[in-house]
Each structure stands twice: as C-alpha cells, then as structure tokens.
Amino acid sequence: MTVISADHLQKKYGSNFALDDFSMRIDAKRIVGLIGPNGAGKTTLLRAIMGLNHVEGRLSVLGLDPYTQRHLLMRSASYIADVGTLPRWIKVCELLDFVDGVHPSFNKQQATATLNTTNIKLDARVKTLSKGMVTQLHLALVSSIDAELLVLDEPTLGLDIIYRQEFYDRVLGDFHEHKRSIIISTHEVREIEHILTDVIFIAKGKNILSIATDEIATRFHQLSVSEADLSRAQAFKPISQRTAWQGHELIFQDADPEKLQTLGNLSTPNLAELFIACMGDVR
Amino acid sequence: MNLMSTLLKRELQEHKAGFLWLPLGTLAFLVILTIAVFGAGDVDVVMHGLSSTDNNSSTFSLEGEHSASSLLSTGLTALDTLSDEKKNAFFGAVRTASSLVFYVLFMAMSIFYLASSLFEERADRSILFWKSMPVSDWQAVLSKLLSILLIVPAIFILAIAIYQIALFSIVSLAGLFKGAPIASLWLDSGLMGGWIQLIMGYLIQGLWMLPLYGWLLFVSSWVTRSPILVATIAPFIPVMLEASLFQTRYLLEWMSAHVKIVALPSISIFTNNTVEGFGLQSTLATVARGDFYFGILVGAGLIAGAIWFRRLKNDI
Numbered sequence: 383m384t385v386i387s388a389d390h391l392q393k394k395y396g397s398n399f400a401l402d403d404f405s406m407r408i409d410a411k412r413i414v415g416l417i418g419p420n421g422a423g424k425t426t427l428l429r430a431i432m433g434l435n436h437v438e439g440r441l442s443v444l445g446l447d448p449y450t451q452r453h454l455l456m457r458s459a460s461y462i463a464d465v466g467t468l469p470r471w472i473k474v475c476e477l478l479d480f481v482d483g484v485h486p487s488f489n490k491q492q493a494t495a496t497l498n499t500t501n502i503k504l505d506a507r508v509k510t511l512s513k514g515m516v517t518q519l520h521l522a523l524v525s526s527i528d529a530e531l532l533v534l535d536e537p538t539l540g541l542d543i544i545y546r547q548e549f550y551d552r553v554l555g556d557f558h559e560h561k562r563s564i565i566i567s568t569h570e571v572r573e574i575e576h577i578l579t580d581v582i583f584i585a586k587g588k589n590i591l592s593i594a595t596d597e598i599a600t601r602f603h604q605l606s607v608s609e610a611d612l613s614r615a616q617a618f619k620p621i622s623q624r625t626a627w628q629g630h631e632l633i634f635q636d637a638d639p640e641k642l643q644t645l646g647n648l649s650t651p652n653l654a655e656l657f658i659a660c661m662g663d664v665r
Numbered sequence: 666m667n668l669m670s671t672l673l674k675r676e677l678q679e680h681k682a683g684f685l686w687l688p689l690g691t692l693a694f695l696v697i698l699t700i701a702v703f704g705a706g707d708v709d710v711v712m713h714g715l716s717s718t719d720n721n722s723s724t725f726s727l728e729g730e731h732s733a734s735s736l737l738s739t740g741l742t743a744l745d746t747l748s749d750e751k752k753n754a755f756f757g758a759v760r761t762a763s764s765l766v767f768y769v770l771f772m773a774m775s776i777f778y779l780a781s782s783l784f785e786e787r788a789d790r791s792i793l794f795w796k797s798m799p800v801s802d803w804q805a806v807l808s809k810l811l812s813i814l815l816i817v818p819a820i821f822i823l824a825i826a827i828y829q830i831a832l833f834s835i836v837s838l839a840g841l842f843k844g845a846p847i848a849s850l851w852l853d854s855g856l857m858g859g860w861i862q863l864i865m866g867y868l869i870q871g872l873w874m875l876p877l878y879g880w881l882l883f884v885s886s887w888v889t890r891s892p893i894l895v896a897t898i899a900p901f902i903p904v905m906l907e908a909s910l911f912q913t914r915y916l917l918e919w920m921s922a923h924v925k926i927v928a929l930p931s932i933s934i935f936t937n938n939t940v941e942g943f944g945l946q947s948t949l950a951t952v953a954r955g956d957f958y959f960g961i962l963v964g965a966g967l968i969a970g971a972i973w974f975r976r977l978k979n980d981i
Contacts (some may be wrong), residue, residue, distance in 0.1 A: 392944040405697040431981065432796075432797065433796075434793070434796055434979050435979075436977070449834075449976075452796065452801070452976075453799050453801035453802075453804075454799070455799075456797060456798055456800075458795075460798075461797040463790070463793040463794075464796075466790065467790050467792075467793040467794040468790055468791065468794050469679070469789070469791040469794065469795075470789060470791070471679055472679070473678075474676065476675075476678050478672060479671075479674075480675055481798065483667060483668065483670070483671025483674070484668050484671050484672070484799060484800050485798060485799060487797070521795075543718050586882075604849065604949055660702075
C-alpha cells in the first residue's frame with residue numbers, strides 16, 4: 383500500500399525553487415530517511431505532506447489531499463517539527479488532556495506511562511523543561527497516537543548526543559510495536575543510518591536518489607584503487623571520486639562488481655559516503 | 666462538541682490572567698473598596714450629579730459633601746419614599762455603575778486577546794503543534810471567537826453578580842447597624858432583571874462589535890509584527906481616502922458606531938453624565954437595527970479571511 387505519492391511537486395519562494403519537479407512514493411510500514419543539506423527543501427516537502435504548505439503538483443497522503451483535508455489527515459498522521467513547537471505556557475497534564483480531547487486515537491494512559499519512565503513531571507510547565515525533555519514529551523505524545531504515518535522534521539536538532547540516541551531508540555522501538563510508516567528528515571546522516579529501511583536524498587528541491595537501504599549493497603560499490611589502476615577504474619564511470627589516504631576511492635552505481643573487484647578493494651559505501659557521492663552532480 | 670469544549674478549555678488555560686484573574690481581581694478589589702467606604706463609617710463622600718432628574722420635586726438629592734455613614738442612612742430613608750419610577754432610575758444607575766468597570770476591562774482585554782491570538786501562535790511556532798492535531802482552521806479560529814462571545818462574558822457577568830450581591834449585603838449590614846430601612850434595597854433593586862439584561866447585553870453587544878472582533882482576528886492572522894498597532898492604524902487609510910476623494914466620512918461613522926456600547930447600560934459622557942439604557946428594551950432594540958445584521962456579515966467576512974490566512978501561514 384502506498385502511504386504517500388507525490389508527483390512533480392513544485393514550490394517557489396521568490397526566485398528559488400524549494401521543490402523542483404519532486405516526485406516520490408512511500409509504502410506502508412517503512413522508515414524513510416529524508417536526507418539533504420540545509421535549504422534542500424526537506425522542511426517544505428514535509429510541511430506539504432502534513433498539509434501545512436500549498437504546493438503545485440499532485441500529492442496524496444493516506445489517500446487524502448493534505449492541504450485541503452489536513453484535519454482529517456491528522457487523525458492518522460502525526461508530526462514533530464524541529465524542537466520547541468510545544469506551547470511553552472501549557473502544563474504537561476493540560477497538554478495530555480488537550481490531545482485526549484481533540485484526538486480520537488490518542489491513548490492517554492500509554493502517554494502517561496511513557497512519561498513516568500522519564501523525569502518529566504505531569505504538573506510541570508513546558509517552559510520549565512529542557513530541550514531534550516520537551517522532545518521526549520513530544521515523542522511520548524505522538525507515540526501514543528495510533529497513527530499510520532509519523533513525520534519527524536529534524537526532531538533532534540539542538541539536542542545532546544544522549545537524548546538523540548535515546549530518541550531514535552524510542553522511534554525504532556515504537557516502529558516495531560506499531561508498524562507504522564515513519565519519515566525522518568535530517569542532515570546528520572550517520573545518526574539514523576541504522577534504523578532506516580529507505581532513504582531519499584534531496585538537494586535543491588530535487589529527488590536525487592530514492593532507494594531501499596538493503597538495495598544499496600547491490601547497486602552501489604566503493605572501490606579503493608592505487609594510482610596505477612585509477613584510469614582503468616575510471617573507465618567504469620564512477621559517480622564520484624576522491625583522493626584518500628592511500629590511493630583513490632571511487633563510487634559506482636550499477637556497475638558489475640565482479641569486474642570492479644579485479645581492480646582493487648571493493649566495499650559498500652555507507653550512507654554518508656553515498657550521499658556525498660550523489661551530491662557531486664548537484665553541486 | 667467535545668472537541669470545541671476542549672478548545673475552549675485550552676483558551677481559558679492559556680489566558681487565565683485575562684479571562685479569570687482579571688474579573689476576580691476586580692471583584693475582590695471592589696468588594697474591599699466597598700467595605701472600606703461603607704464599613705469605615707466616617708469617610709467623606711462628595712456627590713456630584715446624583716440627584717433626581719425631575720427638578721420639580723426635590724425628594725431625592727444627594728448633591729454635596731456627606732460622611733458615608735450619614736449618606737447611607739439619609740439615602741436609605743430617602744429611597745423608601747421615592748416613587749417606583751425614581752427607584753427604578755436609582756437602582757438602574759447603581760446596577761450600571763457597579764457593572765460598567767467590568768465591561769470596560771472586558772473590552773480592553775478582549776481587544777488585546779483577539780489581536781494577539783493568531784499572531785502569538787505563529788511567533789512562538791506553537792502553531793506547528795496545534796496544526797498537527799485533527800482540528801481544522803475554522804474550529805481553531807471559532808474557539809477564539811466563542812471565548813470572547815460566550816465564555817469570558819459568562820465569567821465577567823458572574824463576577825458582576827457576585828459584586829452586586831456583595832455591595833447590597835454590605836450596604837444592608839451597614840444600614841441595619843444605623844437602623845435604616847433596607848427592605849427596598851432588596852425588593853426594588855431589580856438585580857435579577859439586571860442580570861438577564863447583562864446576559865442579553867453582552868451577547869448582543871458582542872455581535873454588534875463583530876466587525877471589530879473579526880478585524881482583530883483578521884489582522885492577527887497575517888501581520889508580521891505589532892498586531893495592535895496595525896489593527897489601529899490600518900483602518901485610517903481608507904477613512905482618509907474616503908475623506909480626500911469624496912469629502913465624506915461614512916466609513917469613520919460606521920466604524921465608530923460599531924465600537925460604541927449600544928446594548929448594555931452605560932454612562933454617556935456626551936450627554937451630561939446621564940445614565941442610559943436601564944431596560945431590556947434598549948438592549949433588544951439593537952437587534953432591530955438593520956446595521957446589526959450588516960455588521961455581523963462584515964464580521965463574518967473578516968473571520969473567513971482570518972481562517973484563510975491561518976491555513977496559509979505557519980510563521981511570521
């Protein structure tokens with residue numbers, strides 16, 4: 383089942399394209415990493431998916447038009463924008479009551495139970511909590527909503543490493559429990575690499591690459607070659623090449639690994655390496 | 666229904682200071698002041714203009730300087746001898762005087778509340794959280810309007826009623842102490858009728874002011890800074906245009922008419938400090954004006970604009 387289908391999305395801010403003929407498809411029960419540099423269009427895309435932005439093109443999320451049917455969509459989709467969007471004046475218990483009152487599929491008991499595993503007091507005001515605790519609170523809320531889609535836009539921005547690690551552990555735990563689709567945007571590729579089933583690279587508003595993480599090993603290869611073998615390796619048309627400590631490192635897309643193997647040391651590029659390789663074209 | 670009540674509760678929680686502490690604080694302050702004036706006994710009170718409007722029979726005139734205690738017994742004794750018509754006028758004045766300060770504070774608070782309501786949520790980015798809930802933009806905007814049309818007036822009216830009961834009780838106790846007659850105070854005060862008029866009055870006055878409420882919500886939905894300033898200054902542009910192009914001032918007159926107190930008993934400072942509109946009739950008369958409905962239409966249009974902008978804009 384397709385959760386999100388986007389065709390030829392276009393969004394301009396002044397003379398800059400935030401989204402430029404962007405298309406993608408996201409299936410149910412996947413954890414998708416939306417990866418791109420700052421200003422690549424990640425937030426514009428995620429806000430369009432959540433019905434917060436109007437974009438040109440065709441966009442369907444859980445079968446709904448997000449911009450005109452946002453309130454219906456939010457019954458089955460949850461969203462965390464970067465840290466600090468929870469109202470600062472509200473008390474934690476008031477927040478729980480509010481979500482309980484407006485959201486048909488919120489499980490207040492579960493949220494309270496999750497919060498009890500943290501240091502967050504129910505009578506504390508959001509403004510007295512640390513950034514990390516606010517994010518914990520927000521995640522506890524959205525994890526207790528029985529939603530089919532969870533959208534996280536740079537959710538760990540400004541958090542220290544311990545909170546970031548814990549955040550993604552909880553997201554992963556939540557995924558295994560509920561099997562919902564999750565989209566996470568970040569420019570910190572390494573942090574989320576291990577939890578993703580799919581990645582989408584975005585740059586200058588364009589979809590640079592959409593791929594399942596388990597396909598990366600069969601489609602992309604990283605070759606370390608000595609100076610002597612460099613020109614022979616280049617004949618296979620690498621998508622990127624950089625000088626490394628010993629010789630050169632080249633990344634190939636859809637090249638024959640058997641042939642590459644004869645030239646040097648073959649490995650699978652990690653997400654960060656692949657991302658930088660793919661970004662080469664755009665820049 | 667559950668959704669709207671949750672949204673209204675949320676408004677109350679966020680704006681507890683204006684919605685709850687302002688009327689209750691005013692109530693507490695006025696009760697203490699009343700006790701100080703009538704309880705202390707020998708405070709000098711200077712009365713101006715509180716005399717019978719019928720100059721032929723000077724049965725009731727409190728013009729001049731009195732001590733509060735003497736004023737109280739003279740007043741209560743004099744009250745008993747008044748005609749029904751004059752009693753009504755007197756109690757109408759008392760009811761108005763004891764409720765007007767609440768209304769003025771309510772209006773001032775409402776203006777600031779509405780002008781910042783759709784602005785603040787964009788300024789602190791909490792709109793991204795509110796919009797991640799299954800609540801549509803019209804429901805969110807409506808909850809702010811209903812707070813000011815229904816919920817907050819109910820709290821203020823309750824505070825007024827409590828103050829009026831407290832005022833009459835304090836005067837009664839002080840009167841009993843002086844041996845003055847107090848029966849008329851309770852039998853002829855028309856408190857109940859006054860409360861009904863307040864309920865109708867706040868409601869009708871709110872609808873009469875819908876163009877203002879709508880305008881404040883509208884400005885607050887798109888402005889990038891100082892919503893109050895923009896809301897105050899912007900209307901003068903078309904007013905000045907009208908004045909220079911057509912040498913008329915219809916817009917200005919229409920706007921000022923819709924910020925005037927028309928459905929509640931008030932003291933007009935333009936017509937010699939007379940107290941106006943004691944009766945329910947004068948409150949209901951507003952509903953008979955064609956302009957009442959035209960104003961609602963204009964207000965509704967502005968609110969629709971506010972809803973449209975809230976859907977469109979997520980930040981400032």
